[in-house]
Amino acid sequence: xxxxxxxxxxxxxxxxxxxxxxxxxxALELVYWPTIQMILWGYTSQFLMTNSSYVARASGVLxxxxxxxxVMFRGQxxxxxxxxxxxxxxxxGQLFISPLRPYEWALAMMAMSLVRVAIGVVPAALLAIPMxxxxxxxxGLPLVAFFALLVAMGWALGLAIGALLLRHGLGxxxxxxxxxxxxxxxxxxxxxxxxxxxxxxIWAALLxxxxxxxxMRGVMFEHRFALDHFLAATALDVVYLAIGGWLFLDSFExxxxxxxxxxxxx
Amino acid sequence: MAxxxxxxxxxxxxxRFGATEAVGGIDIAVPGGTTxxxxxxxxxGKTTTLAMLLGLIEPTSGxxxxxxxxxxxxxxxxxxxxxxxxxxxxxxxRLTVRQNLVVYGRLYATxxxxxxxxxxxxxxxxxxxxxxxxxxxxxGQRTRVAxxxxxxxxxxxxxxDEPTASLDPDTADWVRTYLEAYRARxxxxxxxxxxxMAEVERLADQVMMMRRGRIVDRGTPQExxxxxxxxxxxxxxxxxxxxxxxxxx
Numbered sequence: 001x002x003x004x005x006x007x008x009x010x011x012x013x014x015x016x017x018x019x020x021x022x023x024x025x026x027a028l029e030l031v032y033w034p035t036i037q038m039i040l041w042g043y044t045s046q047f048l049m050t051n052s053s054y055v056a057r058a059s060g061v062l063x064x065x066x067x068x069x070x071v072m073f074r075g076q077x078x079x080x081x082x083x084x085x086x087x088x089x090x091x092x093g094q095l096f097i098s099p100l101r102p103y104e105w106a107l108a109m110m111a112m113s114l115v116r117v118a119i120g121v122v123p124a125a126l127l128a129i130p131m132x133x134x135x136x137x138x139x140g141l142p143l144v145a146f147f148a149l150l151v152a153m154g155w156a157l158g159l160a161i162g163a164l165l166l167r168h169g170l171g172x173x174x175x176x177x178x179x180x181x182x183x184x185x186x187x188x189x190x191x192x193x194x195x196x197x198x199x200x201x202i203w204a205a206l207l208x209x210x211x212x213x214x215x216m217r218g219v220m221f222e223h224r225f226a227l228d229h230f231l232a233a234t235a236l237d238v239v240y241l242a243i244g245g246w247l248f249l250d251s252f253e254x255x256x257x258x259x260x261x262x263x264x265x266x
Numbered sequence: 267m268a269x270x271x272x273x274x275x276x277x278x279x280x281x282r283f284g285a286t287e288a289v290g291g292i293d294i295a296v297p298g299g300t301t302x303x304x305x306x307x308x309x310x311g312k313t314t315t316l317a318m319l320l321g322l323i324e325p326t327s328g329x330x331x332x333x334x335x336x337x338x339x340x341x342x343x344x345x346x347x348x349x350x351x352x353x354x355x356x357x358x359x360r361l362t363v364r365q366n367l368v369v370y371g372r373l374y375a376t377x378x379x380x381x382x383x384x385x386x387x388x389x390x391x392x393x394x395x396x397x398x399x400x401x402x403x404x405x406g407q408r409t410r411v412a413x414x415x416x417x418x419x420x421x422x423x424x425x426x427d428e429p430t431a432s433l434d435p436d437t438a439d440w441v442r443t444y445l446e447a448y449r450a451r452x453x454x455x456x457x458x459x460x461x462x463m464a465e466v467e468r469l470a471d472q473v474m475m476m477r478r479g480r481i482v483d484r485g486t487p488q489e490x491x492x493x494x495x496x497x498x499x500x501x502x503x504x505x506x507x508x509x510x511x512x513x514x515x
Contacts, residue, residue: 089358097320098373099345259323
C-alpha cells in the first residue's frame, strides 16, 4: 500500500467533478460570486468617483443600506434555511404524511423568517449606534414600511427558491445563498438607480427593493417619504408573493407526481 | 361502489414514472383490525404503493379509499388517523427525541400529548434517551423512536415499510411483539411492506405477493405455502422471484 497515490487523489477529484457536473446550480455558483461582486462594486465605485459628497450629505446612508439589504436577504434566507433543514434531515416525507398542508408549512417558514431577521439584524442595528453613532431607527415610521416591503420581497424569493429545491433537490441548495445577491446590482442598494444603464433601470423598476432604497435615500437626503415608490413596491410585492406562492405549491404537487418527497437528497 | 368495511381499498392503482411502470394496476382490500403485508423483492413496487396510500405520491390512475376517504380528493380528512414508519424517512437529527415527538404529536393534534409521550417512552423503552439528539442514537434506538413517532397519534391505520430492517434479531423480535400487542389492544389495522419472510409469516393475516408492480398472488401465509407446494413462505417468495429472473432472460 503506497503512502501517496496520485491515482487516489485523481479518483477523489473525479468524484467531485461528477458532483459538479450533476448540478448546474453548483457550476453556476463558481462564476456567480466574482461576477456579482464586480458589478456591484463597479457601480458603487463609479458613482462615488463623481459624487464624493454623497456619504457626507447623509451620514449613515451606506450603513442604513447595508442593514436594510440584510433585512431582505435574511427574510429570504429565513424561508430557505427552514426549507433546507427539512431536506438535510430527509424529513419531508414525515411532514407530509401528517395533516400538515403545504401552505401551512409556507406560512410557518415565513413566521420563522421574521424570527431570523430579528435575531440577525436587530443586534447589528443596535451595535451601529455606539460604534458609528448611526441609528437606523432615526428613519422613523418609514423604516416600518421599508422593513415590511423588504421582508415580503424576501419571502417571495424564498418561496420561489423553495420551488426550485422541490424540483432539483439539494443540487439547487447554493441558489438559496446566492439568489438575493443576483438582484443586488439592480436593487441600487448603495447608489441611486439613475447610476445604472438605462436597460438595468427598467429591471430596477420591477424590483421592490430598488423602490425601497430610493425611498430610503429620499428620507435621508430630502426628508420626504416617497409615496410613489412605496406604492410601486407594495404592488410588486403582492404580485411576487402570489407568483412565489403559486410556484411553491405547484412544485409541491409536481414533487408528489414524481414521488420525490420521499427521495430528497444531493 | 367502495365498501367501507375495508380500511384500505384500492382499485386499478397505477403509477408510472415516465416510461417505467412502478405499480401496474393493483387491487388491495384490507379489512379493519387485520394485518396485511405486501411481500416482494427490491423494486417490486411495495414502497411506491405505500407512498400512494399515504398521499405522498400521486397515482397515475386508479382509486384509493382509506378509512372511508377518497385519498385522491380528500386525504387530509383522514391523515390524522393514520401514520407510517420507514427506515427511509428520518426524523430531524438535531432535535431531541422528545422535541420530535412533541412536534409530530402537535401536527397530529394528539390529546394529552405529555402523557402520550410518557406512555410511549415507557412502552417502547426510549425514556432513557428522550432528551438526547435523535442523530446520536443507535440504529435500534432510532427504530424505536421512529415507531414512537408513528404511534404518537394512536393511529387506526399503521403503515410500516420494512419495520425491522437493519435491526438485530432480538430487537426485531421485540418490535414484532410490540406491533402484535398494539393491534390487539387498539384494534388498529396494519399494512406492512417487507421482504422479511419470518416477519410476514408471523404478523400477517393476508399476504399480497408483488412482482414488477403487480400482485401476482395473495392469501394467508398458510394458503400461499400450500398453493405453491412449499414448506415456507421464503420458498414461495423464491419461486416468484425466480419466475421474474426467467422472464427477464
